[in-house]
Amino acid sequence: MAKFQYSKSFLFLFLFGLIGCGSDVPPGSVEGDPRNENKIYESDLKFYKTKESLFQSSQEVIDDTQILFGDLHVHTTYSIDAFTLELPMMGLQGVHDSSMACDFARYCANLDFFSFNDHAESLTPEHWRDQKEIVQQCNINSTDSVTADLTVFPGWEWTQIGNTPENHWGHRNVIFKDLDSLPARPIGSRTPESGLGVFNMTRQAINARWIDPLNFKRYSDLEWLLDRVAEIPFCDNQSSVHELPLDCYEYAETPRDLFSKLDEWGHDSIVIPHGASWGLHVPYNTSWDNRLNKQGHDPKKQILLEVMSGHGNSEEFKSFFGAGLNDDGSMLCPEPTSDFLPCCWQAGEIMKARCEGLSEAECSARVELAKQYTLEAGPYSNMVFPEAEPEEWLNCNQCTDCFKPAFNYRPKQSAQYALALTNFSEDDQRYNFGFIASTDDHTARPGTGYKQYERRKMTFAAGVKSPLFDYKYPAEDPNFPELPSTLPGESQTDSERNSSFAYPGGLVAVHSKSRSRDDIWQALKDKNVYGTSGPRILLWFDLLNGPNGEASMGSEVTMISNPTFRVKAAGSFKQIPGCPEYSIDSLSEERLDYLCSGECYNPSSERYLIDRIEIIKITPQEYQGEPIGPLIQDKWKVIDCPKSNSGCVVEFEDSEYSRDSTYYVRAIQEGTLAINGENITIEEGGEVNICKGSYKTNLNDDCLSMIEERAWSSPIYLSKP
Numbered sequence: 001m002a003k004f005q006y007s008k009s010f011l012f013l014f015l016f017g018l019i020g021c022g023s024d025v026p027p028g029s030v031e032g033d034p035r036n037e038n039k040i041y042e043s044d045l046k047f048y049k050t051k052e053s054l055f056q057s058s059q060e061v062i063d064d065t066q067i068l069f070g071d072l073h074v075h076t077t078y079s080i081d082a083f084t085l086e087l088p089m090m091g092l093q094g095v096h097d098s099s100m101a102c103d104f105a106r107y108c109a110n111l112d113f114f115s116f117n118d119h120a121e122s123l124t125p126e127h128w129r130d131q132k133e134i135v136q137q138c139n140i141n142s143t144d145s146v147t148a149d150l151t152v153f154p155g156w157e158w159t160q161i162g163n164t165p166e167n168h169w170g171h172r173n174v175i176f177k178d179l180d181s182l183p184a185r186p187i188g189s190r191t192p193e194s195g196l197g198v199f200n201m202t203r204q205a206i207n208a209r210w211i212d213p214l215n216f217k218r219y220s221d222l223e224w225l226l227d228r229v230a231e232i233p234f235c236d237n238q239s240s241v242h243e244l245p246l247d248c249y250e251y252a253e254t255p256r257d258l259f260s261k262l263d264e265w266g267h268d269s270i271v272i273p274h275g276a277s278w279g280l281h282v283p284y285n286t287s288w289d290n291r292l293n294k295q296g297h298d299p300k301k302q303i304l305l306e307v308m309s310g311h312g313n314s315e316e317f318k319s320f321f322g323a324g325l326n327d328d329g330s331m332l333c334p335e336p337t338s339d340f341l342p343c344c345w346q347a348g349e350i351m352k353a354r355c356e357g358l359s360e361a362e363c364s365a366r367v368e369l370a371k372q373y374t375l376e377a378g379p380y381s382n383m384v385f386p387e388a389e390p391e392e393w394l395n396c397n398q399c400t401d402c403f404k405p406a407f408n409y410r411p412k413q414s415a416q417y418a419l420a421l422t423n424f425s426e427d428d429q430r431y432n433f434g435f436i437a438s439t440d441d442h443t444a445r446p447g448t449g450y451k452q453y454e455r456r457k458m459t460f461a462a463g464v465k466s467p468l469f470d471y472k473y474p475a476e477d478p479n480f481p482e483l484p485s486t487l488p489g490e491s492q493t494d495s496e497r498n499s500s501f502a503y504p505g506g507l508v509a510v511h512s513k514s515r516s517r518d519d520i521w522q523a524l525k526d527k528n529v530y531g532t533s534g535p536r537i538l539l540w541f542d543l544l545n546g547p548n549g550e551a552s553m554g555s556e557v558t559m560i561s562n563p564t565f566r567v568k569a570a571g572s573f574k575q576i577p578g579c580p581e582y583s584i585d586s587l588s589e590e591r592l593d594y595l596c597s598g599e600c601y602n603p604s605s606e607r608y609l610i611d612r613i614e615i616i617k618i619t620p621q622e623y624q625g626e627p628i629g630p631l632i633q634d635k636w637k638v639i640d641c642p643k644s645n646s647g648c649v650v651e652f653e654d655s656e657y658s659r660d661s662t663y664y665v666r667a668i669q670e671g672t673l674a675i676n677g678e679n680i681t682i683e684e685g686g687e688v689n690i691c692k693g694s695y696k697t698n699l700n701d702d703c704l705s706m707i708e709e710r711a712w713s714s715p716i717y718l719s720k721p
Contacts, residue, residue: 022217022224025077027130028099032107032586034141035149039582040515043110046573046605050538054568054647065511065528068520069536070113071446072153072508073173073274073309073438074101078131079157080122080199080229082442083222088215089208091465091699092457093594096444098131100595102138106150107583108596109447113510113520115153115175120188121197122229123156125247128186132179145516153521154182158258160189161198163378163486165286169255169296170413173272173306174262177521181267183241185250187258192234198281200489202226208469241265255291259298270524271298274306275440276415277314279397279408280493283378283486284323284331287412292423292431299432304524307415307712308437308531310448310460310505312406315712317416317632322397322408323375331375343381343396343408347374347481350385350392354479370481379408380491383484386473390496391688395680398501403710404533405679407501408494419662419715420631422621430620434524434554434714435664437506437531449504449534450601451575452675455702456693457597459502459675463495463694470694499693500679500703507532509539509711511552527554532711534674535572535608538647539667541713542566553664554714562657563718567639569610569667569711570647573603610648611708613639614666618715619659636663657720664715668708677705 047066055063075082076098086092098116105111116131123131131154138152155175162168169189176182190197203226209219235248241264244250252258255271262269276288291297307315320340323331333344351370355363374381382393399409411417415435423429439448440460448458455461464470473492475482484491509530510523523529530539530553543551544564551557579600583592617636621628641648654661681689691703 022220022222024126024224024228025095025097025221027134028097030099030102030134030137031588031591032103035106036582037147040147040149046603047538050570050607050647054570054649065513067538068112068510068512068515069447069507070111070510071105071438071441072115072175072272072436073117073306073440074114074444074446075118075157075440075442076101076116076444078118078123078127079442080119080202080225083225084202084205085442085460085462087205087208087222088212088218089464089469090462092462094218098134098444099137101444101446102134102150102152103587103591104444104595105446107587107592108445108600109450110601111150111447112515113151113153114446115155115173117155117157117173117175119159120156120186121159121190122199122225123186124228124232125185132182135179145514145519148515151515151517151520153177154179156186158187158189158252159198161281161488163283163488165283166290168283168286169291170273170282171275172255172258173274174258175270175272177268178517183265183267184246185235185244185248187250187252187261189253190249190251191253196226196230196489198488199226201492211468254295255297256295259301262301269301270304271301272304272306272436273302274438275309275311275314275406276413277410278311278406279322279379279410280498281379281488282408282410282413284375285321285325285412286410288418288421288431289412292421292429293426297429297431299429303434303527304436304529305415305418305433306438306531307435308404308506308533309440310503311440312501312503313402313404313533314406314413315415316399316402316634317414317420317628318399318402318409318411319629320411333371333375339400341394341396343393344371344374346393346396347371347381347384350388351481366480373481373483376486377484378486380484380486380493382494383473383491384481385475385478386482386492387475387478390494390690393494393497394682394688398680404503404677404707405501407498416616416618416632416634417628419618420620420628424624432556432717434527434529435531435712436508436529437533437712438508439505441505445595447507449506451599452504452673452704453599453702454597455675456699458504461499461502461676461691461693463499463692463696465699466695496692496694496696497680497690500676500691502693503674503676504534506534507536527714528552529554530711530713533709535669535709537572537610537667537669537709537711538570539711539713540566540568541665541716543716544651551716553716556717556719558719558721560721562653562655564651564653565663565716566649566651567613567665567667568647568649569613569641571608571610571669572709574606574608576602576604578602607645608672609643609645609670610641611668611670612641613648613650614668615639615652616664616666617654618662620662622659657718660720661718662715663718665713667711669710671706671708673704674707674709676703677707
């Protein structure tokens with residue numbers, strides 16, 4: 001009997017140890033040493049040879065800058081959504097801590113700089129302190145301006161989501177130069193009334209532990225994190241930021257509140273809006289208009305705009321809209337066109353397919369109700385028919401002719417629309433952004449776009465690994481539309497169709513005088529930057545005849561004469577399979593496999609061709625109510641490039657320069673295979689193809705198709721007196 005009791009006790013202790021209760025995830029430690037300076041010299045030499053070739057062909061003096069590549073949008077498991085995406089039911093790897101971001105950036109992606117941008121709304125005081133220690137470890141060799149291999153900027157993401165165009169401000173990354181000029185706490189957007197805000201629905205994932213008991217602890221760890229975040233006391237917003245306790249949660253309800261708190265801290269910072277046209281959470285008719293004011297914009301801090309990320313491209317303005325407006329301001333459902341299908345219209349079609357047995361009058365009434373509910377549901381329109389298959393929605397609300405478009409595209413949130421605006425009530429204020437791109441990676445993998453592989457690890461295309469975890473929200477009546485909640489965190493997003501719009505993400509490039517932290521930061525502040533869709537395309541864009549001589553991308557110039565510009569571009573290096581020797585020698589086999597999955601940035605000596613240069617011209621509004629569409633000339637000029645590995649150099653003049661004008665260029669690289677290059681496709685027979693993140697698409701299928709990768713220069717802003 002005693003032996004039996006002993007066996008039961010042992011079994012209980014074994015199961016308790018296996019299952020366990022929730023606990024914190026340790027921050028980890030950086031494994032790889034700084035890269036050997038000889039490898040940095042070799043990499044820089046390749047760049048300078050290409051630069052010399054390009055500049056000699058244009059018969060000009062070579063400038064003293066080099067192009068460095070980075071990622072200013074990186075999340076770790078400290079972000080609640082990142083933690084959830086890596087739960088065992090997703091079939092991915094699990095924990096991706098801050099130290100892994102350092103090793104991945106250095107030895108998988110071979111980046112020159114990156115920043116941490118975990119959601120402030122979910123960063124605990126302990127995690128904030130731990131991450132600062134990792135930043136310090138990772139920056140161990142960033143003091144030498146010639147051989148510094150990796151610079152890490154601290155920061156966070158301010159993640160705000162509204163349920164109307166008026167109260168939706170969007171997401172912003174806040175980055176700082178170094179740890180000595182950093183606020184004591186990150187500043188989030190959750191308020192005392194909002195609970196966990198955008199993470200309110202995350203608790204539902206904890207229930208999976210009962211059907212996945214062998215991974216019970218991982219789900220309990222999530223529960224621990226949610227409980228820990230919920231118990232952090234809110235800071236007193238009436239007190240000075242310097243007088244607040246270290247362990248309270250500091251928050252800002254609007255961008256103006258955020259800017260004011262940053263001013264109060266007094267540290268130099270850059271605030272970067274991002275994912276603007278990504279409509280997964282964005283209400284219909286949200287626009288840059290209502291943020292071009294002191295409440296939504298600070299031109300000294302908000303100097304850069306992320307036009308491309310793993311959520312897609314937010315550059316292009318289109319004339320379609322998911323919801324129209326009646327004269328009284330109420331929403332109406334526009335009819336479909338050859339290039340755009342409104343989801344409200346498709347909701348009516350879905351309802352028609354469910355009308356069997358109904359009278360014609362009842363069917364028509366339900367169709368109109370489905371359209372209206374879809375308009376009111378906005379980004380949560382999939383919940384109007386919660387049991388409908390994603391294929392039933394076809395490709396509604398998508399930009400079908402955009403490059404790597406964001407899901408549920410919001411055209412008035414695009415970069416082009418922003419640059420065409422003028423606020424005449426506030427000193428003719430305009431957005432004068434520099435353009436960047438980044439990844440918005442949520443697996444501590446900065447710079448994932450170096451190769452198109454491992455779709456579910458290198459993109460947001462995460463989904464449950466088997467039908468066991470496939471939960472469908474039950475409809476009260478599958479044949480009757482429902483009106484879902486539009487409050488953030490209270491409705492399920494359209495994640496399956498969204499997976500077809502998940503990409504490895506982009507990169508930010510800086511024209512820096514050296515590899516030093518100071519010079520990289522100064523290039524960002526000067527807006528002498530550009531973005532790429534992932535490949536390391538080289539790009540220069542200069543005004544040649546400014547009143548003070550040449551002016552680089554990001555410049556603001558007042559001039560009377562017709563402007564002349566020069567563009568120089570070279571394609572990215574073709575990649576060699578596998579990882580270079582220095583990566584293999586620097587990380588353990590287990591860590592290299594866990595982070596890089598067998599592939600690293602491993603350039604050959606051959607570059608892809610630049611196919612053409614596209615020039616976009618935007619003339620900002622000159623009077624109140626001037627229509628936006630005609631002000632955006634895309635493409636204003638297209639110049640083909642010679643089929644040469646040495647790059648492309650072109651010059652052009654604007655002989656019709658008659659008003660304030662903004663110019664930027666796209667360098668278009670020859671076609672290559674890319675993850676989700678085609679998004680949702682509809683065959684002639686009506687078959688709908690969606691590349692899903694779940695088991696419903698082969699988990700090993702990277703959904704590759706041909707696409708032309710590109711780089712976007714920062715604009716040059718000309719004012720004509």
